[in-house]
Amino acid sequence: MIEINGLNKKFGKLQVLDNVSLGFNKGECVALIGPNGCGKTTLIKSILGMVVPDSGSIHFDGKDVKHQHAYRERIGYMPQIGRYPENMSIERILTTVQSLRGYTGELDSDLMQHFNIKAIADKRMRTLSGGTTQKVSACLAFMFNPDVLILDEPTAGLDPLASEILKEKIIEEKSKGKLILITSHLLSELDDLVTSIVFMQEGTIKFHLPVQELLQSTSESKLSKAIASVLRQENAFKHATSNQLQS
């Protein structure tokens, strides 16, 4: 559904994305993981067209997304830090986005009900706490029944109860056959969600593996441990090769 080919992006001298190629299909729930500043958010923003890549292409359902906008109708995006016009009320934000999208179908108001957004709908964005802003972002991402959900650190800043609600919602949407992209560095949260893992480091893809394969090859039962062991192996390999070179 999303095909990324040879994507490069530099911010000044820093190579944030270095020849990134990936493919995602319907019904997958992909976790993008990696240390801070490895290019996860830049990759996501490139898919959304908010960051313009230097070279390489992104295809959405077979169509190049460069200078296109219509494909975003099918994406629900939850940013890492939601920034909204300070003077708008929650209600106003929701209705504005709805009218901008020209969305006439049935709204998915599950999250709004669970988060009890109605009770605070007339509050201005400026007065909201970080967690509540995240809840609004989540509602916006899921509201228009998009085919693809892109969630950037969805549970950061949410209280345990809210993040549990969100996780359940993600699982529910996954079962409807939607493509879900999640970035996170809290590996423990991803265990019961994801079907495959993309590990990024310094702008390159280290590996892109289905969860089953990853667990089997490392003979671990927990994702976090599996990834840690993959990284250890890699480091050991590096050490070995560099030692060989030296001797």
Next chain:
Amino acid sequence: MNKITRFVITDIVRNKIMIVYALLLAALSWGVFSMEDNVSKGMLTILNLILLNVPLVAVIFSTIYLYNSSEFIELLLSQPVKRSRIWWSLFSGLQLALLLAFVLGAGIPILIFSPDALGITMLLVGVMVNAIFVALAFLGSILTRDKAKGIGMAIMLWLFFALLFDGLVLFLLFQFSDYPIEKVMVVISTLSPIDLSRILVLLQMDVSAMMGYSGAIFREFFGTTSGIGICFTILLLWIAVPFLISLRKFNRKDL
């Protein structure tokens, strides 16, 4: 009118600064006309007031508004909206809202006291100057992400065109008075939209005494009619060029 433009206009019109701006323009124009019996003299005073106030409010208000809308722009960008449409809508929204204040404040008294070609030229000049400085604000705010720098740049722009430019022209005139620099002066006067607007109105009023050096040369060079035409064309370029550069930059900006 598209949804984003409408949103921007309603957002600005509710802003109290816009009401104060319209009231200020109204007080100045009504005041000048009621104190001055001679309409032409009144128009000259108003011309100078407009050429000082309109650019100031246009460039600074637009710059601050753009920086404050960065969140809104970011929200829009993740939605199925074309990038260039976002920038165009912000531009037309700001233009229309500021024009509304200008027409309600200064336009009505001008048209009541001088309902002729001169009055209409004055209005057009106001509209043009407003549009030019909004366009310059768009260019300035896309060039730097830093709000303080951006607003500083807006103030410098206004200061340069409204006050310093005249001084520079005079300085050049005195320094090179021994040389035939008429042609150069015509070119130089097109470098300031405010000067150009002044020349435009003065050509229309046909008061050579008030025209100043560059105005006189302009008339000598192009005659009244084609002089006015050329002024208009250059003013239009002053709107189009900064805005189109900013649009190009916005289309490539990473957010």
